[in-house]
Amino acid sequence: MSLTEEAKKTLIQEALQVRENAYAPYSTYQVGAALRTKKGNVYTGANVENAAYSVTMCAERAAVFSAIAAGEREFDSLVVATRNGGTPCGSCRQVLSEYGLDIQVLIVDEAGDIKQETTVRDLLPSAFRSGDLAE
Ligand code: THU
Numbered sequence: 001m002s003l004t005e006e007a008k009k010t011l012i013q014e015a016l017q018v019r020e021n022a023y024a025p026y027s028t029y030q031v032g033a034a035l036r037t038k039k040g041n042v043y044t045g046a047n048v049e050n051a052a053y054s055v056t057m058c059a060e061r062a063a064v065f066s067a068i069a070a071g072e073r074e075f076d077s078l079v080v081a082t083r084n085g086g087t088p089c090g091s092c093r094q095v096l097s098e099y100g101l102d103i104q105v106l107i108v109d110e111a112g113d114i115k116q117e118t119t120v121r122d123l124l125p126s127a128f129r130s131g132d133l134a135e
Pocket of ligand 1: 024
């Protein structure tokens with residue numbers, strides 16, 4: 001199901017708002033993510049950096065993990081907000097692909113302007129998924 005214009009605006013605002021809570025003193029690249037379930041619940045995440053750089057967590061995965069911990073499994077859309085409309089990293093694409101290739105992904109800049117409207121399928125062609133583990 002695709003988002004209505006109204007739902008898009010709301011989800012964009014949530015991603016922009018949570019982006020303000022990003023902890024990114026090293027890169028200064030703040031990222032906010034708002035993930036909407038098929039039932040319309042929203043889970044947010046921001047990137048959390050660390051002096052030991054490699055343990056940094058991305059905003060998108062933070063949002064997914066929060067949703068999963070709340071018992072959610074079915075998602076229809078995700079907004080990712082960065083200063084310049086940067087796209088989700090490979091690890092986040094892989095994590096998202098676990099829950100559906102048709103999840104709609106909106107990438108917005110810090111003004112909330114949509115830079116890209118895509119899907120997990122398009123962001124991660126030939127994704128490795130649970131079916132690949134079958135004998
Ligand atoms: N970052 C995200 O939060 N999501 C992405 O998909 C790309 C990168 C964060 C990680 C790090 O805190 C900062 O952006 C710069 O890489």
